[in-house]
Amino acid sequence: MTAAITAPAAKVGRTTHVMQYVHQRIAAREWQPGTRLPSLRSMARHQGVSKSTVVEAYERLVANGTIRPQAGSGFYVAGPLAPLSLAEIGPRLDRQIDPLWVARQSLDMGAQALKPGCGWLPADWMPTEAIRNALRHAAREPATLLTDYAAALGLPALRTAIAQQLSQRGQPVDPRQILVTDSGTQAIDLLCRFLIRPGDTVLVDDPCYYNFLALLRAHQAHIVSVPYQPDGPDMDRFHQALARHRPRLYISNSGLHNPTGASLSHHKARQILDLARAHDLILVEDDIFSAFEPAPSAHLASLDGLNRVIQVGSFSKTLSASLRCGYLAVRADWVDALADLRTATTFSGAWLTQSIVSHVIQDPAWPRHIGLLRQRLAQAMSRAVPLLRQLGLEPWHVPPGGMFLWCRLPGALDSTRLASLGLQQGLVLAPGNVFSLSRAATAMLRFNVSQMDDPRLPGLLTTLMDQAGHMAHTAGIAESSPFMPLPHRS
Incomplete structure (x- = not known):
């Protein structure tokens, strides 16, 4: 101040x-x-x-x-x-680092930029040879694969493969309950169109994935947030929000939560399901990081059987962001209505993309690729945690796997200021308040451990924190309040 x-x-x-x-x-x-x-x-x-x-x-x-x-x-x-103006989804003073700005900078800056704030894995971690093989296989398919629209529900072979993979992890699903979408984002957009009307209340975590906020604002929802803890939402506040606001939906990541990396405990998962039944709440489980879990966490869809839970999946994190492909696993009596809505808004998906994805994820090498990703992420996490602590940043929680670390800056540093300074140096950071509806995460940054091996990063972060600290001192800015208490370390 x-x-x-x-x-x-x-x-x-x-x-x-x-x-x-x-x-x-x-x-x-x-x-x-x-x-x-x-x-x-x-x-x-x-x-x-x-x-x-x-x-x-x-x-x-x-x-x-x-x-x-x-x-x-x-x-x-x-x-x-x-x-509605999406340009006003955040305070004007923070416009330069609102959620849509973070996404644009991560996408638009060149290959030489450092992107520890982005949300995807490095290109050389992806199964590019498997994709090339799938492209060659697709080239030999009938010409209709290259020219026609996809079926309304998606390629049958892909829907079957998705259902089989979900069943293998303890979530039996009929392929007829799978709707293929162009991405996980499109899947959530379809759910918003299908389930909510302007003014309906939707519950999210605080912090949460920033595009949840952008999408919900685009649909003119009334957004209410609940503080997130290392084992799931604060259940007292969750219960209070249900009683006070009567939300229509709750959108969250159960496993390897974005941005904190935390995972939902079985105890809280069952509490959430009990409360959802009591308050007629629909649960949207964005499950795009589950492949990175070293051991399965509590997934709402597995416990509920797709009765009150809708699950969203995507292949952008594990296979390719260029091959836009996601899916919805949903109760059988909603599939056709969602397919109709998808047809009305985008008409159809792409046979070619779905064929490539189907071919890759059914290849015997696919499980080995996923296992290698988990191993590389674990190694990257083991390097990133001591590096950040050495620089003075403290992880709020050290997750068992995945790519994200949610870290507190030292002293009075403001992550918004740091992100603005970083952009001038070709560094894309993810400041805390883009993930926080309450805007109480001023001191927090989200780091992607897979994007932190560049030797330039430690020196650049140190320089930027020194600059931000000097600017804060000069301006007489008081120390920011902490976002949430850090767990004790023995």
Whole structure:
């Protein structure tokens, strides 16, 4: 927080800043019509201003019709909402590192850039020779494979292969319950179109995968978050959110959670399922990292049998992000309706892509490839943890596998500032607040351990943290509050 300024102009600026903050939360669909605003004292503390400044800001917002007072209760968002702008999914001051910016920078920066903040494995870890073999195999198929639309539910051989792999890990699924999609992201988008309407409440973790937030805002959902712990969501807060907000969906990663790397415990998985039944909650399990688990964690779909749980899968992390292919495993009576919706929005998938994916994942070498990925990730994790600790970053949790480490910066460093400085040096970082609906992860960074072996990285991170620390000291920024308590280490 900047040092106190008492000039009248400063108060005007702070009043405007509070008003902008309220407008941004409303524009991002985080605060829907009827949402109660923070109390005067709470907003003053959050924004680092006086209570009188918040009073003035709220009075102006009442005057222009943005909010309305309710005697004895507080202030509430008025309606209707303005048209959605994805450019406003985050506070304006953080625009340069909002979720969509992080995705664009990771995708658009050249091969020479360092990308410890990206969400995929290095190219030389991928089974490129198996893909080339599958391409040669596809070239010998009938011409219709190269020219026609795919079937509405997807290539039958691929759906069967997916069902067999799910069954092998203890989740029996009929191929008729599998809908092939163009990606895991498209699968979640279809579910949002199918299951929610504007204003419906959806529950997410805090932190969570940043594109969950972007997609839900695009669908004009009311998003509520629950703090995430090393064994799953905070169950007291989860229960409170269900009782208070009556959400339609809960979207999460059960295994190797993004961004924390944590995994859901069996105890909490059963609690979630019990609460879902009691509160008529649908559970969307984004399961794209399960192949990296050294041992299977508690998967909601396995425990539920696809009754109240919908599972999302993808091959972008294990096979190729260029071959866009994902799937939904869903209750049988929803498959046709979802296929109709997919046809209405994208008409069809690609036979060629589905044929290549099907050929690769049915090859006898595929299990060996997955085993090698697990081994390489374990080795990368064993190198990354001591490296980051040596640099002063502390993992919030050291996961048993996977690619992600959720780390706290030392001292008063701000991950947003660090990410902005890093971009100037060709370094893509993933600052904590893009994953946090509450924006309480200022001190956190997500690291991808598979992208951290470049020898330039330690020196560059050290230089950037020194620069960010000097800038924070110069600006008089106070130390940020911690996102969540670190587990004790013996």
